[in-house]
Amino acid sequence: xxxxxxxxxxxxxxxxxxxxxxxxxxxxxxxxxxxxxxxxxxxxxxxxxxxxxxxxxxxxxxxxxxxxxxxxxxxxxxxxxxxxxxxxxxxxxxxxxxxxxxxxxxxxxxxxxxxxxxxxxxxxxxxxxxxxxxxxxxxxxxxxxxxxxxxxxxxxxxxxxxxxxxxxxxxxxxxxxxxxxxxxxxxxxxxxxxxxxxxxxxxxxxxxxxxxxxxxxxxxxxxxxxxxxxxxxxxxxxxxxxxxxxxxxxxxxxxxxxxxxxxxxxxxxxxxxxxxxxxxxxxxxxxxxxxxxxxxxxxxxxxxxxxxxxxxxxxxxxxxxxxxxxxxxxxxxxxxxxxxxxxxxxxxxxxxxxxxxxxxxxxxxxxxxxxxxxxxxxxxxxxxxxxxxxxxxxxxxxxxxxxxxxxxxxxxxxxxxxxxxxxxxxxxxxxxxxxxxxxxxxxxxxxxxxxxxxxxxxxxxxxxxxxxxxxxxxxxxxxxxxxxxxxxxxxxxxxxxxxxxxxxxxxxxxxxxxxxxxxxxxxxxxxxxxxxxxxxxxxxxxxxxxxxxxxxxxxxxxxxxxxx
Amino acid sequence: xxxxxxxxxxxxxxxxxxxxxxxxxxxxxxxxxxxxxxxxxxxxxxxxxxxxxxxxxxxxxxxxxxxxxxxxxxxxxxxxxxxxxxxxxxxxxxxxxxxxxx
Numbered sequence: 001x002x003x004x005x006x007x008x009x010x011x012x013x014x015x016x017x018x019x020x021x022x023x024x025x026x027x028x029x030x031x032x033x034x035x036x037x038x039x040x041x042x043x044x045x046x047x048x049x050x051x052x053x054x055x056x057x058x059x060x061x062x063x064x065x066x067x068x069x070x071x072x073x074x075x076x077x078x079x080x081x082x083x084x085x086x087x088x089x090x091x092x093x094x095x096x097x098x099x100x101x102x103x104x105x106x107x108x109x110x111x112x113x114x115x116x117x118x119x120x121x122x123x124x125x126x127x128x129x130x131x132x133x134x135x136x137x138x139x140x141x142x143x144x145x146x147x148x149x150x151x152x153x154x155x156x157x158x159x160x161x162x163x164x165x166x167x168x169x170x171x172x173x174x175x176x177x178x179x180x181x182x183x184x185x186x187x188x189x190x191x192x193x194x195x196x197x198x199x200x201x202x203x204x205x206x207x208x209x210x211x212x213x214x215x216x217x218x219x220x221x222x223x224x225x226x227x228x229x230x231x232x233x234x235x236x237x238x239x240x241x242x243x244x245x246x247x248x249x250x251x252x253x254x255x256x257x258x259x260x261x262x263x264x265x266x267x268x269x270x271x272x273x274x275x276x277x278x279x280x281x282x283x284x285x286x287x288x289x290x291x292x293x294x295x296x297x298x299x300x301x302x303x304x305x306x307x308x309x310x311x312x313x314x315x316x317x318x319x320x321x322x323x324x325x326x327x328x329x330x331x332x333x334x335x336x337x338x339x340x341x342x343x344x345x346x347x348x349x350x351x352x353x354x355x356x357x358x359x360x361x362x363x364x365x366x367x368x369x370x371x372x373x374x375x376x377x378x379x380x381x382x383x384x385x386x387x388x389x390x391x392x393x394x395x396x397x398x399x400x401x402x403x404x405x406x407x408x409x410x411x412x413x414x415x416x417x418x419x420x421x422x423x424x425x426x427x428x429x430x431x432x433x434x435x436x437x438x439x440x441x442x443x444x445x446x447x448x449x450x451x452x453x454x455x456x457x458x459x460x461x462x463x464x465x466x467x468x469x470x471x472x473x474x475x476x477x478x479x480x481x482x483x484x485x486x487x488x489x490x491x492x493x494x495x496x497x498x499x500x501x502x503x504x505x506x507x508x509x510x511x512x513x514x515x516x517x518x519x520x521x522x523x524x525x526x527x528x529x530x531x532x533x534x535x536x537x538x539x540x541x542x543x544x545x546x547x548x549x550x551x552x553x554x555x556x557x558x559x560x561x562x563x564x
Numbered sequence: 565x566x567x568x569x570x571x572x573x574x575x576x577x578x579x580x581x582x583x584x585x586x587x588x589x590x591x592x593x594x595x596x597x598x599x600x601x602x603x604x605x606x607x608x609x610x611x612x613x614x615x616x617x618x619x620x621x622x623x624x625x626x627x628x629x630x631x632x633x634x635x636x637x638x639x640x641x642x643x644x645x646x647x648x649x650x651x652x653x654x655x656x657x658x659x660x661x662x663x664x665x666x
Contacts, residue, residue: 103596110589238611263615269599307631313623538574547646
């Protein structure tokens with residue numbers, strides 16, 4: 001690729017930042033076509049007999065050494081969340097809105113270390129593929145299982161929306177689209193949606209594994225070049241932090257009216273800590289995360305990986321700091337409509353600082369790094385719908401063909417809703433999409449994680465707690481209005497009752513959820529409400545590969561680690 | 565029911581070692597949630613404010629603690645294979661049991 005780039009550069013003189021960047025766009029399209037074609041080819045090439053070997057490849061199985069496995073695991077972690085949303089939040093609002101992603105991705109691993117092995121074991125003993133499968137088997141309650149499935153389906157939508165915003169940002173900086181009417185204004189978004197939909201149909205459903213190498217190599221090259229080269233070009237890290245401090249101390253967040261933050265003050269401690277904790281507890285409740293975990297080879301794989309994965313938080317932190325590098329570089333992320341849009345800051349920084357061909361490589365890395373997880377998330381959500389809603393409630397006698405058809409249609413529907421999220425909610429703070437999903441998905445934590453340890457909680461009490469958490473969380477998020485525009489759902493941080501500090505709504509709703517579940521459990525126990533039937537036995541939670549009935553689960557497409 | 569395992573209960577475990585692993589895992593969570601202990605600019609390290617480099621430092625510490633916990637839990641509760649034969653539980657305890665162990 002690099003060989004042909006100078007030739008392309010010679011044909012198209014370097015474009016100014018406002019218009020179409022011909023070279024970068026060409027490189028972006030080139031990589032995209034290569035990746036899509038590779039995926040498509042993989043789908044054709046794969047025969048049923050070789051499914052196992054490809055699966056092994058995707059899992060970084062036996063044939064790979066530790067280093068390559070490590071490489072593949074990390075590549076999945078960098079999505080539009082890390083590349084676009086977190087640096088944008090750092091650029092616009094500072095540390096509380098952005099840098100909490102670092103403690104989030106550190107404490108994530110001790111948390112999953114604790115309970116994920118149990119979920120792996122019990123799922124492999126009973127053939128559970130989704131969180132709702134397990135909840136149904138353990139509680140004997142179809143209603144609770146439905147609640148978990150619906151929440152997983154709903155919460156994935158804003159997460160996919162965030163990936164769409166990432167692709168849109170790249171296209172917009174590359175110059176696709178233009179002002180004028182609303183269709184032209186949102187053209188990059190519609191293209192992003194179309195590309196994602198096509199991608200899922202052709203290759204995403206079959207073999208994300210085969211493009212993992214291309215994708216991860218692109219992502220690593222861009223990250224490493226960016227975090228080493230860019231800070232030195234703007235005057236070193238010391239200057240970067242001084243510039244960021246200057247900006248953060250002199251500006252306020254127009255949406256919330258709060259001052260921006262260089263280093264959190266006492267009033268922001270709770271917000272910072274709860275954002276990190278809530279996000280970490282929420283990530284492994286998503287259907288796509290559970291899929292990735294269940295695809296592991298053995299019970300302890302996830303624990304071993306948990307001890308090497310935090311290393312990626314280091315690069316994530318440096319990527320977040322690129323938002324502050326952009327402040328020092330004086331990057332002006334102005335969209336095609338002439339308005340400042342923070343989400344464009346990293347693509348714009350790359351376009352300003354790098355030769356056009358490398359900007360194109362960076363754009364490709366961001367776009368593909370958003371596309372693959374978005375496809376996998378939508379498929380995981382669609383599978384949850386098919387298994388736990390369609391088959392469990394609507395048409396139990398559905399054939400395999402009907403199931404596959406419903407899955408395909410649903411994966412489109414999920415993306416359609418994600419598009420609606422992007423169009424209706426405030427895009428200026430895209431990280432909020434992920435936080436909104438977190439508010440909902442965290443309400444399934446008691447049903448999933450508590451049940452891995454104990455059946456003390458009554459199934460009806462858990463359902464009531466879930467309902468309280470969902471309603472409270474949604475209302476509290478709705479009531480966070482953008483002070484500049486008056487739009488609802490403008491943030492995910494609100495006053496915590498009793499404590500009187502600002503905190504992540506997901507954690508407050510979770511606390512309410514648990515309290516309601518515990519109190520109602522005592523009431524229901526006293527009233528001798530009927531228990532559901534538990535189909536698991538204690539030994540199930542410790543089963544490992546090689547034990548009776550423990551077989552490889554057909555979990556569908558997945559990455560080796562859940563995308564953050 | 566030829567696939568019913570002999571063993572119904574969790575494999576035996578060294579509770580002390582499990583608790584130790586739990587403590588190791590709790591340390592980074594608690595340390596990073598105490599934001600007040602590290603939300604300051606000075607001392608800087610290579611231009612990086614304390615707030616930034618201290619959290620980077622925890623990336624490494626957390627990795628080390630989690631790996632230690634991994635080695636400990638492997639030792640604390642060695643895997644006991646399930647027996648695929650037989651049609652009754654050895655411990656014959658069918659009642660749902662609250663299992664507070666890891």
